Amino acid sequence: MSVSGLCQICESRPAQQRCGNCGTLTCLQHYERDKGLCADCAAQAQPSPDRDDVDVHRF
Template sequence: MSVSGLCQICESRPAQERCDNCGTLACEQHYERRLSLCADCAAQAQPGKDPNSDDVDVHRF
């Protein structure tokens, strides 16, 4: 899919994808290709996962 504009999440990188759920334009960093969702929608689809994490296990106390 061809999209143009800035990522609507970080507002600094070129958008490359559009979220299948909400239509948000997202850069590669803020798009979950496996789910075809932006980071915000992916976080809602996978409760407990931080959409901005580097997939590193972090324990918060």
């Protein structure tokens, strides 16, 4: 993916990815490649701790 500018999370490294959820431009350090999400969205997508019997994610 071709992106340009600075990471919108750390604002210091070149952006190399775009979040598949919110569109935030991120550097590789703030991008969860396996999820296709920025660090902020990936943190919000953690499984709900009170529901360990199903695979549910919160956004």
